[in-house]
Amino acid sequence: MDQLFTLRTFVAVARQGSFSGAARRLRISPSVATRAIAQLEERLGLALLTRTTRSVRLTERGQVYLESCQRLLEDLDESERRVRGENAEPRGELSLSAPIVFGRLHVLPLVQKLLAAHPGLSVRLHLSDRNQHLVDEGIDAAVRLGDLKDSGLIALKVGTVRRVLVASPQYVKRKGAPKSPDELIRHELIAFENLDTTNEWRFGEKEKPVRVQPRLILNSADAAIAAAERGIGIARTLSYQVMDAVLAGRLVLLLGSFAPPPVPVSVIYPGRRSASANVGAFVRTVRSHFEEHPLQPVEAWRPSKREPPTK
Incomplete structure (x- = not known):
């Protein structure tokens, strides 16, 4: 089995905490994921994961190996982005994350525009009200509601809500x-x-x-x-x-x-993703979309903003 494939499988299993979750993400069968990890552990001669009927957890050495694998795969992806260039046509998978309702109302229209404009691109949109760690969970860009903590992430403010x-x-x-x-x-x-x-x-x-x-x-x-x-x-x-x-x-x-x-609404992505044609296309689409369709402040709603009378 291809070594790069086994490394990506291992990272996916570690991030998802399960073989079935990793299999869904990679679009393979759980048996293929299980076999890939078994071959990897056999080649290394050590256990990377501890398995129970309910969960899959990293061993101490597995945690060390995960960090190395993530850096290796990130460097490989970064090399491909640089070779292709910032103006390359988006292709492959773009992984996005957004809050559930905001994603349904505002991010899905963006995804529709992206898919229509770029036939070689596919999108994985994860809707969750839990703020996910972009690098650890393999997410290219995310929508965040609220003040952002200082980090190495690039942020584009697209509006505010209340x-x-x-x-x-x-x-x-x-x-x-x-x-x-x-x-x-x-x-x-x-x-x-x-x-x-x-x-x-x-x-x-x-x-x-x-x-x-x-x-x-x-x-x-x-x-x-x-x-x-x-x-x-x-x-x-x-x-x-x-x-x-x-x-x-x-x-x-x-x-x-x-x-x-008001609560700020921002699109965030790791600085290393700035050279990605996929992320670049998404950011440009986000900027133009919210310029054309800004989030409406409560004061602009019609009919009247007056409150109902008390009893």
Whole structure:
């Protein structure tokens, strides 16, 4: 079996934590992945992975070997990018990552444009609300919401969004609309755990955080929005997630005058990917797309941004 293939298989198994996950990523059968690792371990004369019925983990020597393999494969890919040149036609696979709802609403249209413009390109788009480590997980570029930590990554800011509170008109008619954040303690609240990592909801810079006790906690933004539309309570979401529902009248905005500062939306990629024709095509498409279709601030939404009357 080709040595380069076995190295890529080993890295994929280590990153995915499973043979089946690596097989799906490489588009091979689990048996082929298992055989590749077995041959690699036999050639090296040591165990790289410990296997249980539930997980696959690196041995101490496996961790050392993984770091070396990742550098080797990255150097090889970088060499190919430099030989092809920055203006080469994109081809092969581009691996992207984005938050689930943002990816569905805003990244998929970008992918559609890329695929239409570059017949030799394929895209692997991983939608997850967990921020993934780009280099360790083999991701070429990702969309991030929020302030970015200082790192060696290149960032392109494409807009901003806001944290907003929404509820259905039926809920507001039944329970009334809060006039201030302090009044939230008397309401039924819905939390999206990836956005609300603590039980404190923060508002404007002059407002104290409000300690909340949600009646419903969900790990899906779509489910939290659906629960709010059903009248279960008040949900805190990001503005782009609920714009269509607000404009359609299924949800109304609450406490808009107490909104916290905007959240930046950025596309990030490792500096070593800057010479990649695939990443370059993606970045150019992102820039032109958001210039033509900017993220709409809440203040620009129509109909009116006025809050519903209280009881």
